[in-house]
Amino acid sequence: MRSAGKISTVSVLGAGVPAWCGWTAPALAQAPQPWQLGFQEAATPVMERIDGFHDLLLVIITVIMLLVTALLVYVVVRFNEKANPVPSKTTHHTVLEVMWTVVPIMILVVIAIPSFRLLYYMDKTTTPGMTLKVVGSQWYWSYVYPDHGRIAFDSLIIPDDQLKPGQLRLLEVDNRVVVPVDTDIRVLLTSNSVLHSWAVPAFGVKIDTVPGRMSETWMRVTKPGVYYGQCSELCGINHGFMPIAVEAVSKAEFAKWVARAKVKFKAQRAPDRPSPELAFADGAVPGR
Numbered sequence: 001m002r003s004a005g006k007i008s009t010v011s012v013l014g015a016g017v018p019a020w021c022g023w024t025a026p027a028l029a030q031a032p033q034p035w036q037l038g039f040q041e042a043a044t045p046v047m048e049r050i051d052g053f054h055d056l057l058l059v060i061i062t063v064i065m066l067l068v069t070a071l072l073v074y075v076v077v078r079f080n081e082k083a084n085p086v087p088s089k090t091t092h093h094t095v096l097e098v099m100w101t102v103v104p105i106m107i108l109v110v111i112a113i114p115s116f117r118l119l120y121y122m123d124k125t126t127t128p129g130m131t132l133k134v135v136g137s138q139w140y141w142s143y144v145y146p147d148h149g150r151i152a153f154d155s156l157i158i159p160d161d162q163l164k165p166g167q168l169r170l171l172e173v174d175n176r177v178v179v180p181v182d183t184d185i186r187v188l189l190t191s192n193s194v195l196h197s198w199a200v201p202a203f204g205v206k207i208d209t210v211p212g213r214m215s216e217t218w219m220r221v222t223k224p225g226v227y228y229g230q231c232s233e234l235c236g237i238n239h240g241f242m243p244i245a246v247e248a249v250s251k252a253e254f255a256k257w258v259a260r261a262k263v264k265f266k267a268q269r270a271p272d273r274p275s276p277e278l279a280f281a282d283g284a285v286p287g288r
């Protein structure tokens, strides 16, 4: 839906954003853009490698597509009834059969080697600088910083009628996850309700949170900024309303935030309300 030079965001962010508002993401934010093609810009080494792997696959599938199209066109032109009234009776050709078996195997091997390397690279970090625990609830996320005085807080969507100018509809939250840049962050995830999926496109992270199990992944954010993601596992009526907003800041700013957050979230949490971290203790076992 386009109107007079302004681009509607309806298709990207869902109904409700009028075409005339000319929405754009704030500077330094990684979020879906109207009419976006391709991925959001990579902010972690994992996503950079996913980008690279995607480019390799794109070349391979393009070459295959061109080859198959050329062969089809050749067959249609050269062997139609008019051009080739007496068809060949050949049914076997050993060299051809070996080739069309071996060549696809070689293509699969060329794909499999970088694919497995990437899979294991994404799996976990061996040098974590800190740990972030993520708990999925119906329908919001909770975060715990076990290395920083067990800061724990919930992160809920900002409803449409409370959005301030510049805040992204369906993506902004009341409490962003704050992380330091250039730090290997071990992310441990579980759920205390149903399956959810913690997914941040710019980080190349998309991992299910499973009740009673603990999943692990990692991220090293290389650029300061705000990064948005969404729950990516159908989890119930408000599945579309539990976004993820990560703010990556310098290490010094992170230390300041930790000091503030310790006080703020301690004061906010009712004393009789258990920490979301309990979801890990309560029968959660390493999933992998």
Ligand SMILES: [Cu+2]
Residues within 6 Å of the ligand: 136, 139, 195, 196, 197, 231, 232, 233, 234, 235, 239, 242
């Ligand atoms: Cu969910």
